Amino acid sequence: MTIFTHLYKEDRAGGVLLGLLLAAGLLVPVLNLGLGEAHPLHLSTYTVTLLGKYLCYALLAMAVDMAWGYLGILTLGHGAFFALGGYAMGMYLMRQIGSRGVYGHPLLPDFMVFLNWKELPWFWHGFDGFIFALLMVMAVPGLLAFLFGWFAFRSRVTGVYLSIMTQALTYALMLAFFRNDLGFGGNNGLTDFKEILGFSLQADGTRAGLFAASAAALALGYLACRFITRSRLGKLCTAIRDQEDRARFIGYRVEAAKLWVFVFSAVLAGIAGALYVPQVGIINPTEFAPLASIEAVVWVAVGGRATLYGAVLGALIINYAKSYLTAAFPDAWLFGLGALFVLVTLFLPQGVAGLLQMVPFRKKGGTP
Amino acid sequence: MTTLERFRNFWPRDRVFDFLVPQTPPDLDLTHGVILYLEGITVSFGGFKAIDDLNLYIEDGELRCIIGPNGAGKSTLMDIITGKTRPDAGSAWFGQQINLLKMTEPEIARAGIGRKFQKPTVFENHTVQDNLELAMAGPKAVWPTLTARLNAAQRERIESVLETVGLQAQIHRRAGALSHGQKQWLEIGMLLMQNPKLLLVDEPVAGMTQQESERTAELLVSLAGPRSVVVVEHDMEFVRSIARKVTVLHQGRVLAEGSMDDVQHDPRVVEVYLGGEPCSTLKN
């Protein structure tokens, strides 16, 4: 508990966030599993899954915040890392189906049987093991981010150039994943999952467990991000964001710092995707769509950049609004989202977190 | 050498492989008393020769002023020394051993060349202390930076630099909230944190009040000696107040070099500055 008291002094918003996550991680499964359906406080499994999904988005938003808020890289392609993590998890879940698929093939997923493939492609091997899949969830997005960053940062591509590059990256991946012969199920993606680690994905208990795992991942992700941003490396990141040349001329290999923080951010996004897929039950190439990535940027913009908790807040607010609006006024959602982009950048550059910081009581805990 | 010997040489337990040894530039070698050699440097941008066969030597511990009209190549010269621009021809050596043309900007910075930009460039969202902490000499790779914590000696170092540049009272202020002059000093302070052997200072008093100017002049004079300082400046009065040796650049070449008085009376310099008329800026 010392961490909470410490956080409460040092970082009140973060402390509140972690406290809420702990409470939700414990309470939500209890309210879902422990109370009967008739009970007024009962949470339906649908709600639990929805909340779990939001938490995954929040983790993605935090990853975007690391890149955009702290490194100044407006990434329009973080959805790619999210989706790659999701695909890695999806491949594990596909392999878990075993012979229970429609075609009942003992080894090949349904879509491969449908495409008349005779054997498992080499890159599908190993994904029957959970640990291996978990490694890939982090390694694949990390590696892609490393390659991309290595090229981009070394040649000092910055600003809008870099942003468009990231968008081109996710766009190219989307095109590639839509192809059947790439071996990831084409435009249908991976779906019809049955179980994870032997637990049925349809069971309430599994759903509640996945929710708790998402809450834990978000909490740990927050602590990791916070550790980085509070370190000298974190100070260096914002220094690079504000004055890249100065940082270089006081002896920092700017591209290395950017690269590793970017890779960390991509890994975080990958983990978010991996938690997301078993909860929604499908992963397909639309997760690579540029719009998906740029939506994540808007969560951060709305919540407030370079605050971490703002990203979480933004992701939760916008996704709740999205769930509500797409159901109530399906046509209005994109209008609303579009207007949000414009209004937040014009009138609320610091986001909701900026508003919260204006509330007077926050001043008391200011720096000495 | 037989294969077996080669194999034995490959596996001594006390040895670290070459490619694992961190690449550090050789130590600064000042046996000849010269800290910076620039020879035959030429740079052109799309046909325009910004620097044309330039030769410049800076001695150890010297305070040198470089003056010259706009477009004379002063900023480009700084860019070359710090690795921002690669010359088309020529050589640049730091001491006897270090070839600047083969190094990146951060490597040059870590080797001991600090540069102050024309516009004050500090990390405005960080406190003064954080600015200095970031600039501090020491391991600057990613992992050490992540785990670094300030120890007592380092805190002392920061405080002593703050004292040098006169910003003790501002230690916890956000750098963005400092005045223009204070930012310039902070930037100089950041350079000092790197323990540089050579300081390149680009227009340090631009936009400063008279008082600030004087303080800056004192500061720069006090810095020379243990390290070399090269100042690029337009303000002749300021140059006169600090300079022992002045280099005049014109159209990418060294036009004249010598004491302020020598340079001031050099007819070529007078012509460049005033098209033949006696020079009030230079004379006053």
Added chain:
Amino acid sequence: MPMRSDSYRRHLLLATIAAVLLVLSPYAAGLARSAPGTGFEEGMTLLLEEDFGRKAAGVDMLAESSDPRAESILETMLAGELFYLKENRTLVQARPEGDGFAARAILGDADLGTVAKRKLKKIAINNSLRGQLESALARLRLSNADAGVRAEAVNKMLATVTPESRAQWAGYLQSETDPAVQAALRAALALTVLRDGSAGPAERRAAVAQLAGHLHPTVRNELARLLAGEPEAPIRKAAQRALEGIDARLAWLDFFETFFFGLSLGSVLVLAAIGLAITFGVIGVINMAHGELIMLGAYTAFVLQQLLPDAIGTALVLSIPTAFVVAGLVGMAIERTIIRFLYGRPLETLLATFGVSLILQQAVRSIFSPLNRSVATPAWMSGAIQLNAVLSLTTNRVVILLFSLLVFAGLALLLKKSSIGLQVRAVAQNRAMARAMGVRAARVDALTFGLGSGIAGIAGVALSQLTNVGPNLGQAYIVDSFMVVVFGGVGNLWGTLLGGLTLGVTNKFLEPWTGAVMAKILVLVFIVLFIQKRPQGLFPQKGRAAAG
């Protein structure tokens, strides 16, 4: 009520009589003329007979009738697509489609939609009838006055020439004067020899020599067949050489065709990118709604065509200035209401304009439905320009290529010669200095934005001729356009032109090797690597300021 019903009935009666008269009138006219050589109607009825002899007579009558419709009927018959409706014994052209047949009436050209198989009866042909059809068609076509039609006719028939028709071909060759038609006829004659099992080695050899350099695919196939089956080694060698010569020429033509497709794609990229090049070059911000402005231009073309359904050509021409104005005004509105508040914050501009692009997309979806619309191509832009036997260029692509060059030239001229162009270039080079010189930078910004957006609108009109118009039309183009701009060098119109064309050509040359999607990805990777080497693009801005 009874009154109304009465008059209604009378009207119906009159209408019926009129209709019958109308339908009968051509027949009446035909009967009235009834001159020799107009055995068209009779020939038509003879085709319906089961007996092949009677059909053959019908074919001859049609061929002799000198009726302009005869040729297409005989062609249809030769292709095995001639049917008749069992219910009223009218001739139709029918192609299998789904479960039934897509049918259209031979006379009057009325589209009958899909007809069930059981309602149709095929006009069967046998081998001798096929030969007869072929020669009848040849007679019909080779009597045309236009040498181009005659040459095309021969080329068309190369695949089906039979040894039996040899004397006939020789006859045509003797009476032919046009060299191009003569060449085609010689090829036909040579083919009759090669297809004739009884032709001697000397004859075959002469035929092979005759075929060398002929590009028609049939000739190539025939030579390849000969190479496989020819007993005489020298003839095989000659065939081999002829084949290699043909292949070399084909490869070159193939290269040319790919190059053309690349240029065509490149011209579209240039059109799409050039507006972005202007706004990005001058104002330094990326307008993510640029693709949607292209889309607006395409929808403008669609709407104008809906308003002027009878004059699609005029509508298309009109839609060029209209799209310019529509997209330009929207662009200026975006600049005035959003972008000007975000100058100096390029990343925020990116986000805000992306929001605008979402709003525009959804607006179009709400107004026009999310489905794709097709914009008709006017007659003067459809079809293809036939360059030789194997190479033809689609007219619309040629037109768009020329059009984009025209737009480019116009824009270059505008920027170079006009005073607003001067101001735009001044602001692009040094905003502060331009302002100090009395250029009203805010006005220039708005105008530049309007200009760039207007050109995006024009690009949309051009795109509407190549693809369907839909709300997502623009999305794909923002990344592509940006790549072109970056590749060519920011703020450089020539760079944009060369960059766009280069990327288009590269893409099309990669496609056969890698497939369309991989080609696109490879081009993206290429640009990323290219920026490593030359961050300033193909044509960097020169000078000291650019280096900093």
